[in-house]
Every structure is written in structure tokens, then in C-alpha cells.
Amino acid sequence: MNRPGWWRLDPCAPFALGPRTLPGRIWTASGCFGYGLHGHDIAAPDLATPYEGIGAVVTKTVTPQPRPGNPMPRLVELPFGAINSIGLENVGFAAFLRDVLPELEARGVPNVVSLAATRPAEFGTMAARLYEVGRGLRHWHGVELNLSCPNVAEGGHDFGSDPATVAACVAAARPHLPDRILVAKLTPNVAQIAPLAAAAAQAGCDAVAAINTVVGLDVDTASGRPVLPRRFGGYSGLAIQPIALAKVDEIVREVGVPVVGVGGIVDARDALKFFALGCVAVQVGTAQMRDPFAAARLAAELRR
Amino acid sequence: MNRPGWWRLDPCAPFALGPRTLPGRIWTASGCFGYGLHGHDIAAPDLATPYEGIGAVVTKTVTPQPRPGNPMPRLVELPFGAINSIGLENVGFAAFLRDVLPELEARGVPNVVSLAATRPAEFGTMAARLYEVGRGLRHWHGVELNLSCPNVAEGGHDFGSDPATVAACVAAARPHLPDRILVAKLTPNVAQIAPLAAAAAQAGCDAVAAINTVVGLDVDTASGRPVLPRRFGGYSGLAIQPIALAKVDEIVREVGVPVVGVGGIVDARDALKFFALGCVAVQVGTAQMRDPFAAARLAAELRR
Amino acid sequence: MGPLGAAPRPPAATWDLAGRVVANGPVSQGLRVLDVELPRAIDFLPGQFAMLNLTGPARLVFRRPFSILATAGRTISFLYRAIGRGTSLMAGLAPGAAVECLAPLGQPFPAPAAATPPVLILAGGVGLPPLYAWFARYRRPADLACFGGRDLDDVPWDLVPPPWQVSVDRLDGAAARSVFHGLVTELALACVGEPGDATPRLVLACGPTPLLRAAARLARERGWPCRVSLEEHMGCGYGVCKGCVVPVRDPGPPGWRHATSCTEGPVFDAALIDWDRFGHAAAGGPA
Amino acid sequence: MGPLGAAPRPPAATWDLAGRVVANGPVSQGLRVLDVELPRAIDFLPGQFAMLNLTGPARLVFRRPFSILATAGRTISFLYRAIGRGTSLMAGLAPGAAVECLAPLGQPFPAPAAATPPVLILAGGVGLPPLYAWFARYRRPADLACFGGRDLDDVPWDLVPPPWQVSVDRLDGAAARSVFHGLVTELALACVGEPGDATPRLVLACGPTPLLRAAARLARERGWPCRVSLEEHMGCGYGVCKGCVVPVRDPGPPGWRHATSCTEGPVFDAALIDWDRFGHAAAGGPA
Numbered sequence A, B: 001m002n003r004p005g006w007w008r009l010d011p012c013a014p015f016a017l018g019p020r021t022l023p024g025r026i027w028t029a030s031g032c033f034g035y036g037l038h039g040h041d042i043a044a045p046d047l048a049t050p051y052e053g054i055g056a057v058v059t060k061t062v063t064p065q066p067r068p069g070n071p072m073p074r075l076v077e078l079p080f081g082a083i084n085s086i087g088l089e090n091v092g093f094a095a096f097l098r099d100v101l102p103e104l105e106a107r108g109v110p111n112v113v114s115l116a117a118t119r120p121a122e123f124g125t126m127a128a129r130l131y132e133v134g135r136g137l138r139h140w141h142g143v144e145l146n147l148s149c150p151n152v153a154e155g156g157h158d159f160g161s162d163p164a165t166v167a168a169c170v171a172a173a174r175p176h177l178p179d180r181i182l183v184a185k186l187t188p189n190v191a192q193i194a195p196l197a198a199a200a201a202q203a204g205c206d207a208v209a210a211i212n213t214v215v216g217l218d219v220d221t222a223s224g225r226p227v228l229p230r231r232f233g234g235y236s237g238l239a240i241q242p243i244a245l246a247k248v249d250e251i252v253r254e255v256g257v258p259v260v261g262v263g264g265i266v267d268a269r270d271a272l273k274f275f276a277l278g279c280v281a282v283q284v285g286t287a288q289m290r291d292p293f294a295a296a297r298l299a300a301e302l303r304r
Numbered sequence C, D: 001m002g003p004l005g006a007a008p009r010p011p012a013a014t015w016d017l018a019g020r021v022v023a024n025g026p027v028s029q030g031l032r033v034l035d036v037e038l039p040r041a042i043d044f045l046p047g048q049f050a051m052l053n054l055t056g057p058a059r060l061v062f063r064r065p066f067s068i069l070a071t072a073g074r075t076i077s078f079l080y081r082a083i084g085r086g087t088s089l090m091a092g093l094a095p096g097a098a099v100e101c102l103a104p105l106g107q108p109f110p111a112p113a114a115a116t117p118p119v120l121i122l123a124g125g126v127g128l129p130p131l132y133a134w135f136a137r138y139r140r141p142a143d144l145a146c147f148g149g150r151d152l153d154d155v156p157w158d159l160v161p162p163p164w165q166v167s168v169d170r171l172d173g174a175a176a177r178s179v180f181h182g183l184v185t186e187l188a189l190a191c192v193g194e195p196g197d198a199t200p201r202l203v204l205a206c207g208p209t210p211l212l213r214a215a216a217r218l219a220r221e222r223g224w225p226c227r228v229s230l231e232e233h234m235g236c237g238y239g240v241c242k243g244c245v246v247p248v249r250d251p252g253p254p255g256w257r258h259a260t261s262c263t264e265g266p267v268f269d270a271a272l273i274d275w276d277r278f279g280h281a282a283a284g285g286p287a
Ligand SMILES: Cc1cc2nc3c(=O)[nH]c(=O)nc-3n(C[C@H](O)[C@H](O)[C@H](O)COP(=O)(O)OP(=O)(O)OC[C@H]3O[C@@H](n4cnc5c(N)ncnc54)[C@H](O)[C@@H]3O)c2cc1C
Pocket: C049, C064, C065, C066, C067, C068, C078, C079, C080, C081, C082, C083, C084, C085, C086, C087, C088, C126, C127, C129, C230, C231, C232, C233, C234, C266
């Protein structure tokens, strides 16, 4: 890639976001790099670990109780993207605090914890407890509220598409995170995303992340039935990038809250598009599943 | 393609839709095959004309007045789709009635006329005049209301995302088309498409067409600016197929009005997915721009 | 902390390497071997796999999992059948073509210890590689290996020379070779004798799901231990997406949990798999 | 009814054909010629173009327009430079590769009639094909042809032998050939002499936009007719998408209209183009 003339940032330099300084602007997206513990055993000729240059791993979303997730198949590959219906499988908040968070700290993985719940107040409870456990940790930088998972029957779809609910969730978590960032991750499955971003900003978040997956469906032509057991899933990958860019642009121009761009970022050029629109950081999702070094290589290339 | 066992329809056989019998179920989408007059000079070894087996050409959308459309560039190619901002360039309703409609009849091109306007009442006026001119024509089958073009500042976006306005447009046109089909083409840029389809159905349309283009944006990394002069455009092509399938499924299962499927249909397998979900017909858009014989070959393959 | 993904790691670290095709050709009518030269040699244990991808416009959104057949120096080999988009594109790779290779991954078949009973191998079609690798590396005189192919032309004879036993589902025309006609589980039964036979066995199986179910049933009936390698759909192959889960029995309340097959497997104790929950919803008519 | 797309059709019908590459190689450091064998011979007029596409995973969402350089029997030839995704993939096509070809399309350069003044050709880089074809088919003794390349290595010498005149933008080192150093419009001026020169000319130009603007200005200043072939972005190439418009002067109220360059062009009367409106918004810093 030829570095364009307008590009000045060092994406691997520390930068201030809300009350905190984050180590860099290239993050991995929630659900696409596990809890951030799988990278240490993977090596490559060009990079020692997949964490090199990474500003934050956003963890798989954690819910108050453990969840077994949806039945298989959970992934449909499409020409330039995928539809998933993982169903928020996770170990649950308690196990996360006990087993995962200390391990992330021990291994020095910069992280943002993604949380989901079915009622706004639960976000407050989880944020408070997380801060209790995590306040002394150097590598825990904050919380991302997953307000948008379209796969989960209770919550999900309608939950995150109402500005008042978005505001309530942010407001519930904010007081418990005095020196950690609070990011609201928004759904793109709305006519206008700016009102959601405005609600989140007003309720006190430090940034919004846009976008989560787009509602999609694929049909198995042999059977004539939807491929996923729950019919719908979340569409991600390169194919949704133009939609993500449109939503990001809408937020940047209408609301002005800091935006973390996510959706279809595969390589350095893709990331540049989001930075060009004014994003303060970007997240690599589906591409990280394919290439453990996707985000790290992207960061290295943007740095050159 | 192996014909799946569940597939029984002959897509090139006449079928009843509302008050009319249409010659077939494979149509071309509005804006992607002009006014339907460009195919006669194109030949291929396997098919004499691009119209073979086609149930209807949906014309480029016609507006009350001629429109010069948007400045160039108007198209951005992406890996599995495109973003367009043509801006409804068209010759205007009067020139269409005078020059195009008789020519379509003379050449025997089965057609559905796509109309757009900025106020619901205008749809009534245009439908009435069209019927006056067209009632004696054999190959004019009806009207598709373009309620969703996201490129046009006045109208477009918000216009088609309000169920009441959708109902008003359909209600205005309906009485003037006693023996012609009336199709409402819906925007996907809403949280829920079923309410729009329900409003259109209740107001008396014979079918809804889903989907129009998805709002998208692309950035030129060299300059850091959006590629299209108006920033946003309409995303189409294979990449939006999962979104189209999801919207179609939502309508079929929640509303039950006949659905004409459109969005990312490139080949016979793609069309089958829409028929599997219950569509009565499908439209080929972006693929028809690349391959003048796309719809005709698709029809031939589904027929075998 | 299995469900967290930090499953017990195999000795070798995983490498993300850019390889080059050195050979790619048929070893039977339906099966092909792909040899890829990597920038460095990697260690693997039989049963471990690699995630492969093409480059350029044919690059796939997700890599595809393939069991490692063998390695020799910096060359790594795979046995495959062209059944879909990725494997068909793979079949078109010419020498020199670039291949992305993440390997080795996953839990291997157990290496034999002194107390390990004689092994009974059941390999079906493209399920051969992990068991070919096991047999080549660990084979002891009493171990038995059975391979099942579709028909005589489908059998990669050079990979399954005697003492491999071979069965075919269809036996057309005159059988030039002496092969068993029937399922590979039937062949295995013929080899181990009636239930009365006293020799305990460790069953190792890889192949289509019906084969795995049959192997698990056989082992259960005889009271033998059994390990199966599951070919579940995968997204990442390295534990981060949860797109590859299999239901396994669990002491906890619901009685089962989802195991991550790329890191906890692909080799599982057959007795732990919840075979009733296993497998996807059956196909039917259109919605 | 030009804006309706039913522009006056050239004599030959357009064919949608599946071709095979027979040759694909460099004719200069930057330029390449692609020869495609079609299932049938097609007629074309100089200035007409084809819409090409690759097949398989490299298939593009939109075909790409290329002027027809020449045909011989069932073989059709194109001259191109690898500048982006499509043309780079095109450069990688080996003999035997499949190519989709929709041709011929568009309005040609005018054929000379008895009253046609001597022609002055200005061709820049990949703007050569339509004018190469014109010169090869129609050339009369008084016609003049000028080709401009980037530098000596960029010139496809075999395609522009004398009487073609050649200019280069950059002249590095010792000039082994006698070429003009400067813009192709400067070369043309040197050929036709000062404005006082009485001979009228018909200017035919194809190449980068600055060349076209300069050619149009030159013709306007001398009062000469001028036809230019515009290389506008295209979606369909056959008139249905309106993705290729150019602003042209119009007698109607706003004084201009959008012409569809794939059917009304790509060859236009330079005097009809609204050069002030022509060309895309200039690039700037990030939004
Ligand atoms: C651990 C592991 C090891 C494997 N080892 C080998 C091997 O050594 N050799 C070999 O040929 N194959 C092996 N496979 C299977 C191989 O990964 C799939 O055949 C391959 O991913 C198919 O890719 P495709 O793009 O050709 O098919 P696709 O186009 O993706 O799919 C074609 C069809 O196969 C189905 N399918 C895809 N993947 C799987 C799967 N994993 N299980 C069941 N159905 C599937 C799809 O639903 C579809 O119906 C292994 C799989 C796993 C998980």
C-alpha cells in the first residue's frame, strides 16, 4: 500500500480516549478473537505475536450467566463475508472475572471487556463489579456495551434500536467506570443510527463503536431452507464495509462523538477509509478469525 | 446447477398476479436494463435476444419531470457489489409516454413502469395518465412504485421508510390501475420492513418488491474523501443478497403479501433462494448491467 | 479451563506461514494430495490439522481445515477431495501457487503407551490422513488398520498398502485386488472377530459421521475406549469464534456443554460426545 | 431520441461472446497486447470498443471497456496498461484463459469521405487503439498521425512505425531513435505548422483528459473540426445504467445535458462537450 499524503497518525502510539490513555488505535472486534488468550501460542516469521501493535482486544461478549450458544451450524461463509449465529456463547461473568481477566493482565494483553445484558440495570451491576475486580489492573482499559446482537431472542434486535434504552444502558454503567473508557456498540439495523449515537453520547459514553453485524439470511438451495437453524444471523466481513462507512459517516457528521469504526476491515487500506471519515480507532473482526495476525499486520503496515 | 427436488415452477410460464397474468417470473430490476430498449441489437450464440424467457422489464424509474441526474462519478465498483448514485436520471414522464412506451409495445417487450414522485398525489396523477395512454397495450403490465431511492434529496430516504406515506402512495395509484399490477418497491434501510409491506398491502398493492439498494459509502484512500460526490449511494449486487433474503423472509412470514425478490441475484441458484422463501417472482439488477443475457440465461437454466 | 479455549496445548507451537505448492495431483480417482513447501519445518502430532487458504482473488473468507497427512523437511502434505468451493479451487492450484497455512492445530490422537491395548483404526475416505500419520509413526505389530473407500478407483492404494485392510462400498466388475466389499466397520468386525474375542482394543476413527457413530457404537458395545476425529465446520480453527462446537457430556447441571472442536478436538473421546445432540438439523423441503 | 439510448446504431450488431486468450504480452515496458479468440468473427469500426471480463473468482462486478485495436478472423486484439484491479488481473491471463467479450459497442470515429480534410491524429498511451485502427484502415497520404508516450521504453514501436510521429514526455539518456521530446500536442503543432498554415484538418484524438482538452483547444483555435474519444468510467457499456455520462451542450433550457458516453460516444464532437462541466471533482484532503 502507498501511504496517502493525508495520513499522519501513528496507530500504535498511545492516545487519550475519555478518561484513559489507550495503547493504540487498532483493536480486535468482539467475538472474533475470543477472550484474547489464543494468540500467545501462534507465531509468524514477520511478527512474534498477534498482539504486536494492537491497542486493545475487545473480548467476546460476556453475559451475567454462562450461555451455551446456538446449535450448529453457526457460520455461513459467503463470497465476501459471513453470517453468524453463535448466540453469545460465553463462560458467564463470574467465570470471566475469575479465570480470564487475571490471565489477560498476567499476559499483558490490553483489553476492553464487552458486556451484554437483557435489562439496562444489569449493565450497571456488571460494570460496578468489574471495576471492583479490575480497578488495579493496568491492561484493562474499559467496557464496550454490546447493545446490538441480533442473534439473541431476549434483548438483541429491538433492544439496541431504541435511543432511550441505549441511553439507559450507558447511564447505568457510566458512574462505575470513573477512569475507564465506556464504549457503546451500536446496531446498524436501523433507519438512522445518529439518534442512537446521540443518546449514547448524551448519557456519557466516551465513544461509540459502529457497526455490529447486519441482519442477514442465507438459503441452502438443496433443501430450500435457511442455512442457520434460527433463520437469521449477523452479516459481517468485507461485504458490509460500505454500510459501516455510511453509518460511521452519519454519526461523525451529525453527532460528533468519537467513533470506533468496525465492519469489513481486512487490510490497512480498509482501516484508512474509517480514519479518513474521522474514526479515533478501528476494530478488525471477521478478518481476525481468518488471520490471527490480521490486526497486527494492519497496524504494522499503517505504521510504515 | 443441479435442480433441487423441491423446485417445481416453470419460471417462464404465465402466472396470475393481482388482476393480470404476467408472462413469467424472471424480471429485470429498475435502473439496470434502461427502459428495456437496448437488448434488441445484442446477440449471443446461445440466445437470440436478452428478452428470451423474461417475464417483465421494470423500466428505469420515471419522474414527472426529466432529471439530469447526479454528477460523475456515479458508480463505485466493490469486490462483490457496487454503490451507485445515478440520481434518477430519466427523460421525464411525458417523453417516456411519447417515445418509450409505444416502442416497448412495438417491440413486444413485457414491461412494468417504475414511477417516482415527491408527493403521494403525484403517483395518482401519473398512474391515471399512464393508464389513459397504456390501457390498450398488450405488453404493459403495470406499475412499480419506487418508494425508496436513497439518492434523491427530496423524497428518497425518509419518504419510503414511513408506513403511512407508503400507504398513501399505493392508495393514490391503485384506483387508476383496474387491470394492471401495482407493485410497491420497498427500502431496506429501516429496522423493520414488515410494517411497510403491511401498509402497502392494506392500501391495495398486488405485490411488494424487496429490496431497493442499501445505503452505502466508499472512501478513496488516496484523497481520504468519499468516492461519490454526494458521499452516500445505493449499495447493490451479490453482497446485499443476504440482506435482501432477510427482508424478504420477514415480509413473507409476517405479512403474507406476494413478494417480488430483488437484491444480489446473479445466477439461477441465487434466484432459487428467493423462490424457496416464497417469492412469486424475482428481479435481476446489477448482474444485468454486466451481462445483457443475465436474466435470460438465469430463466433458461431454471427451466431446464 | 477448557471452555475458555486454553485447552492443553500440544508440544509444537502454531505457525502462520506463507507456503508454495510443490505438487498437487490425484492419488485415486477422487482423492488428491497437495504438497506445500513452508518457509520452515513444523512439528505435528497425528490428528492435528492445518487451516489452509488460497491467495489473490480466490482467497476464502475462512480458511479450510485439513488434517496433516505427513511432513518431510519443510514440506507438508494433505489428502483431500474436491467437494465444494474451496477444495475445487485447491484442486486447480499449480506448483508455485501461494497457500496460507496455519499449523499445527488441535488435539492429536493419543500416542501409544506401554499399557495401550492394540489399536483398531477405522478410516473412511478423506478421514485417512490423521490415521495414516498415526499408523506410520506409532504402528505396533498387533495394531490393525482398516480403510474404507467408495469403490476400487477411489482407494489411494499407495497410502494404504498392506498391512492396511481395505473395504469398498461398491464393488463393480471384477475385483483385481483382494478387498472387502462392505462398510469399513464391517471389515473391522471381520478383523477383530466376534464379541466373545477377548483382546481389548483402542478404536481410533476418522471419516464421515455415520462411520464415527458406528465406530463409537462398536467400541461401546465391546467396552473398548474410542477416539474419534470430528470434521466439524470451522471458522477460525484456533479457538476464537465458537463456530465449531460439538455437544459433549458434562458433569454440570444441564448434563452437556458445547466443546470447541478446533482446540478441545478435533479428536475426542467418543464416550464424551453427546451423539443424540450431535449433527445438524436434517434437510427437508423449502421453508 | 439520443437520451433514450436508441442512438444511431453502427452497422455491426453487438455480440456477447465467450472468448479464449491466445496471446497476452508486452509491446513496450508499460503496454501490453491481449489477443482473444472468439467463437465467431465480429465486424467493428475504428473507435468502437468491447466490454471485457474475466471468469471464475476473478470475475469483476462490471466489465471493463477497451477500444478495439484490430481483428483478424476470429481474433480480437486490445492494447492496455495494468493500472488497477481489472487490468492487473488481465495482465496475468495465460493463453487458454476464458474472457467474456461484449463487442462491438459505441460510436466510431468518422470514416473519411471525399470532402474530409486531411486528418491529424493525436493518440496518447492507451488512447492508441482506436486511432491505430483508423489509421490502418483509412489512411490517406496527407493524413498525419502522432503518438505520445511517457518515455522511450513506453512506446510500442511496432504499432507506431513511420509515418507515425512519436513524442515522449521524458527523454532520459541518449535518444537512440529520432523522437520528439515534449507533449504530443506540441509534436502535432510542429507537424501542422503555425496558425497561418492554410490546410484545414480534422483532428481525431484519444488519450488522457489533458490531451483531449489540448486537442479540442487547438482545433477550436484553428477552426478545425475535432472528434475525441472519451474514456469515461463505465458500468454496463451498452446504455442501460447511465453510469458513464458526459455533459454536452444542448439547445434546450439549461444549455447542457448528460450524454451517455457508451452509446452516444465514446467518440464525440469536441465542440459539443461542455468542457467546463467535464471531469470529476478534484481530490483533496480527508473529509
Ligand atoms: C479437523 C478437520 C480436518 C479435516 N481434514 C480433511 C482432510 O484431511 N481432507 C479433506 O478433504 N477434508 C478434510 N476436512 C473437511 C474439509 O475441511 C472440508 O471438506 C472443506 O472445508 C470443504 O471446503 P469447500 O470450500 O470445498 O466446501 P464448501 O463449499 O465450504 O462446502 C461444501 C459442502 O460441504 C459442507 N461442508 C463444508 N465443510 C464441512 C465440514 N467441515 N464438515 C461437513 N461438511 C462440510 C458444506 O456445508 C457444503 O455442503 C477436515 C475438516 C476438519 C474440521
